[in-house]
Amino acid sequence: MTTTENKKIVLRFLNEFIQQGNIDVTKQIVGDSFKNHTAPDNFPNDITGLIKFAQIMHEGFSNFEIEITEMIAENNSVAVRRNLHALHSKNILGHKATGKEITIQGLEIFHLNGGKITDYWSRNDKNIMQALEEIEKTLG
Numbered sequence: 001m002t003t004t005e006n007k008k009i010v011l012r013f014l015n016e017f018i019q020q021g022n023i024d025v026t027k028q029i030v031g032d033s034f035k036n037h038t039a040p041d042n043f044p045n046d047i048t049g050l051i052k053f054a055q056i057m058h059e060g061f062s063n064f065e066i067e068i069t070e071m072i073a074e075n076n077s078v079a080v081r082r083n084l085h086a087l088h089s090k091n092i093l094g095h096k097a098t099g100k101e102i103t104i105q106g107l108e109i110f111h112l113n114g115g116k117i118t119d120y121w122s123r124n125d126k127n128i129m130q131a132l133e134e135i136e137k138t139l140g
Contacts, residue, residue: 003073006112010071010078016111018058019066021058022053031116038122050120057128060092061102062135070132077112088135098139111125 001009009029018027026047036045043049057066063086070081084104090097104124111119126134 001076001112001115003075003078005115006076006078006110007071007073009112009115009117010080010110011068013082014066014068018054018057019064021054021057021064023054026051029115029117031113031118033118034099034116034120035118036120036122038120054091056094057086060088060090060095060097061086062089063087076112076138078112080108080110082108084108093129093132100135100138102135104128104130104131110132 010133012025012029016022017029026055030047030101034047034050036043036050039045039049043052065085067083068080069083070079072079082105084102085098086102088098088100088102104126106122108123109119109121110117
């Protein structure tokens, strides 16, 4: 696969899976040996853990927007710098809906093989709980 094709696959992952919550797309673009190298301790590091995370996010948030600020590809790797915006519209993880927007800045690295994502790393400036706590502080 070319770097351009790999970028398109990563864009599908971010837009269709993370932003839209379309779990079925993972069957097309995520490899069977997928490993999330930065999964939280209480989540499986395979695709089931990532699906669980996306489901939790979509249970408590709406109006997802992924703003890609930079995407770089070389060989079978794609790196993305992005901002995730979402509206805290429903109760989640013991936090009542606030109607406020969260923004999480992050850097993600994807390795691909044969047109499928096989490895994933992610670093964010805050996690969901930290974003929710920031909102609650502003509400007093």
